[in-house]
Amino acid sequence: MKEKIILAVSLLMGLAALFLTTRYIKNKEGELNKRLDEIYEGARKVSVVVAAGPIPAGTVITRKDLGMKSIFESAVGSHVVTPDDANLVLGKKTLFALKTEDVLSWSFIEGGAPAAGGLSTLVTPGMRAVSLPIGGAQAVSGMVRPSDRIDVLGTFAFPSKTAPDVMENVTLTMLQDVTVLATGQTTTRQLLSGDRGQRSAAGTGYSTVTLEVSAEEAELLVFAQQMRGSLTLALRNPGDVTWKRDLPSVNFEHLQKALPDINLRRQRDIRHKPNL
Template structure:
């Protein structure tokens, strides 16, 4: 009886050990399954965006714009894409921002106006300024060497009627500078200097000036012939300048016998307008 019990216990121990060995073998042979996430490549399009913040009215250079990948399903029809307009960097280079554009914001045709569009001139004007045009010739326009973005002085030449108070025996002429440091916006329909072009012979020059100066400019154009005197390149490089008016007293000439200077106060701004005696009187 004791031998039988011992045999049964031995068999039980052997069976338990064998079961443990088999269980351990099964567990060690199982390899963990690694779940690899499935990557779905989304179609992308190259969209033109702002490389940095572009404020309202700023002239945009090629460095201000960059192509950026954009999900195709999020591309609006108003976006500028590389497959549709691959030369967009050249097209919009030199354009003016119609509204503020944030860095990374897609460019649309409504946010930038290029020089080929009709609204370019109004976007080109500085805040508070006006665009005024005048007829020019090679003789009155510095021989055609005046280009857009140059700075000029405006000179008026008036004919004096004979028998005036100056005691002259015949007709004479008088010239004076009425505006200094005026920015040239365009020559004819040319809004920017063409690369390598040093002379633009046009018939019309468009200038930028203050509203009160535009009134005096129109008056001077009716009284005499206007000429443009080209200023140094250093004046064109400065961007913080405003054209200044020059009265008869500032130019060192007496107004007696030649005209009358009238000081006008408009909205707290004092301006001087000059009328020439014998013209329209």
């Protein structure tokens, strides 16, 4: 009987010790987390490029392989690939295997970081750089900047379908989801290397915008510049890679017919107003 009492007491003491130890560890974890929150409170985070999924060594990088993640600025070194430089790694091979959400480093990429060079080093292999005479209101009040994504809209005078001898203005979306390589003489690389004043000035005062397009798209844009009309850029959210199929061209007749439905869709689908 005495042995059973000793065993029971020992067991209770062990459980009490386990409870107290667990409670002590949790308290210390809470203190540590509180201290870390105090340390990092107000610390600035920046976006970096990460692997969107597992990437084997020797993989030719495509846009679908890349994602973004926010980390503390203090953890970002000069070797980390930033979202502004994401286009520079497209078409290049990985030297090492990457796991999901691994931060992309230039040391993981064949050829390493691009040397400071001209615009040609920013053009993705197989693509072309084309400059358009666009500025001011046509470039969203001059706020389009290098690495932005835009749509290109054109307004031209075409023979009327109902009266071929009469010219009518028609607006259509020519290209969707196009990357801006430069505004005026400012490229992404120059924007990143400049001081705060240069970065602020980079968004204004230009009269040309350089886009990254395919060879076929380059022909369309060059031809469009020779026609009577104008080109306008529509700015996108950086993460918006959607596109719309079969967008109609707009003339006065279409404008009259489509406006009621367009306004209805805006209130119902964009402003989410009920009972529409």
